[in-house]
Amino acid sequence: MNIALCHFRVGETDGVSLEMEKWKIQLEKQGHRVIYIGGNPYEDTEVIEELYYKNEVNDKIVYNAYTAIFDYDETGLKEQVDQMAQNIERKLVEIIQRKNIDVIVPNNIWSLGWGLPAAVGIYNAVQKTGIRAIVHNHDFYWEREKYKNPTTDYVKELLDFYFPPKGENIKNVVINSIAREELKSRKGVEAAIVPNVFDFSSKLWEVDEYNKDFRRVIGVKEEDILILQATRITERKAIELALDTIGKLKEEENMRVLREGKLYHGRSFTGDIVFVMAGLVECEERYLNLLKKKAEKFNVRLKLVNNIIDSYRYHKDGVKIYSLWDAYVHADFITYPSILEGFGNQFLEGLFAKKPMLVYKYPVYVKDLDSIEFNIVSLGESYKLDEDGLVIVEEDIISRAAREIITYLKDRQYRELRVEENFNKGKRHFSYEALGEILKSLF
Template sequence: MEKWKRVLEDMGHRVYYLAGSLGEQDGIVIEELHYQHPVNHQFVANAYEKLADYADAESFRDDVLAFAARTEAALCLAIDRYRLDVLVPNNIWSLGWGLPAAIAFAEAARKKNITCVAHNHDFHWERSRYGNPTNIYVSEWLRRYFPPALPRASHAVINKIAQDELHKRTGLQSVVVPNVFDFSTPAWTVDEYNGDFRQAIGVKDSDILILQATRIAERKAIELAIDLAAELGKPNHLSRLRDKPLYDGRRMVEDGEIVLVLAGLPESSDWYREGLVRRAEKKHVKLLHVNDRIEATRLTRGGRKMYSLWDAYVHADLITYPSVLEGWGNQFLEGLFAKKPMVVYEYPVYGTDIKPCGFDIVSLGDTHRVDADGFVSVERDVIERAARESLRYLLDGDFRHAATERNFRLGERHFSFDVLKTILSRWF
């Protein structure tokens, strides 16, 4: 939404954030919209798990509608006070989490006859959590409001798969608005601040730093990155890496290692994180969790220097992006901008929305298995091929430069702020 706001402001519009909480941002606060509102937590539990806090479905319905009416009143007040012309509900009408919020936005839009552009990332039918409502009222709300068919509402989705499914399920037309990146921003480079990043996290200059920049979550399939690192660490590959200078002139001397660095926030279950550690130990892969040194921006906390995620990208020799499920893929755009070679599992949306652009990647294929413990694997020959292709990016500077520059230009052409501006111009 920050990207939409920036582009809309560049187009001359006055834009307000409207949310249950705003952090350090300015905007309009409606407390009932807070994602973690305790009342909404109760609604979610009773709507999708068990109707435990109400005598019957009717009393549950009445509570939800009363909360929705409060939210609607606050929303109508904001529309009048700030003279709003357009509402951009962000996942309000798609996910199924905020039942009263969805009702409130739809009814306020009808009452005020205001234009809406719904920005839908994740639909309720994509999540098992919302698949078995506890009563008929929840089912009806999901059908009626997620998303609603309003005469002045347009719908934006983030990939072609969602676009097709939305039309099939509801008959609603939508426009694909992909994730974008500001390709005009200054390049990330080694500078005085981040020059010691490797040293700070325990990676030597002679090491190959493989960066997994995503959050740590099961669907990110980080185990595939471990498998790739293990393959690159085999003697035959190490000998090639040590025989001659790397792409940037460094030498991977005898003490050089393949190091997999996890920079993202841990959001997975404990068993998954512990399983990753066990897998790395079993395969003799050096695995570093460095999120405790990463912040949204550079800062010092308690006398300890913190780095941005962009600082981690600067020092990466190779990026892994092995997710088996993504709504789109922000980290892929970051890798394009950073001009780093990427090892990618071709998840479904990659195949429909990104691959046709013709990016140069190291592919982990588009077929995987999930074992009894919930961990992902691909065929042995896929990992071996990916390692061989990765070696070329690590050893051939000219090849690496040409491929990453081409990827940058393709990203700029297809997924820049200018592209977003062109799309948004149809509504604003």
């Protein structure tokens, strides 16, 4: 079959683009011919500029649709959406006919609410050409505060009809069972589940000539314990829970235990515990300041290193840029305390990296991952907010987590057995090969 994977952007490092690339790899392995359709140039992508997520006209539509009617009245807004939708429809029909497309896979376009003209235009093109659509819904508009209060009845009608639309030639896919239940409840639409996956058959990350100086470059000594937060820095990642746990680790009795004898790698712990945050800072300044304040309270050395981290290795203006994988290689322990995730890409990365992890059991973890019985240090599945709006869990949970982390840091056999089990479970359930089997049933 000729299949078109469609998104607002292609080839970037956002989660949707990355998952789309995985689909392309597996579908091509099965003999399908796959192309990208998106708003930006990337390799041989068929570009429709109106789809781009930073398109200025769409930005204006989004503001007027969800924040305040400012640039148009309701009729003017409708006319602008219709005009842009017609352009998208015309260009997409031409691509479908020229490339003989059998199936289009819109990613988030019929679920998020960001591209109203894109949703209308792509729907009309699908209806006009009669091709099939397999709708890959990563995030829904009702999950985001931004889209909860449409400014006009017209926008509400668009959300009701197109997000997602119904039709005999339209099949829906979601990434977790909570989303499937919510879609069924809100829209009466059935969906298959296709979880996020990772390439568990690729070469394992290890220390090499390129990354061997990573610790030195970021100011972490070999005799230090490096605890890594690999995610972006946003409020819902609840990074404060990681700091609470590290603060507990740094208490005198726990430090004494850590310094006795050797750690799992055979070296003595004579340095400090350093908390390294590798992701982009995408939070309010207030939140970052609260994290810094908490680190100071617990006397935790905090390192923000995203300025030398990217999705791949390169040199820029004489500065060596490391991949995120290089940070994983040098980590002694991973923290993943998110209270909300659509699935959990960084969790899969931690499994592949064969690193032990501190995990808060966010709702999707409880529903879709807990039954697999991964070996994690758990922060439970219930939290409160303190007076600063930071996430907190019971003190005894933090204390128990700290004790378990010490075991992972001290007992090599205990550690290796459990991370190896995690890797094998991840490979069984969330590998590219597992994705391939699911896609065979869809296409």
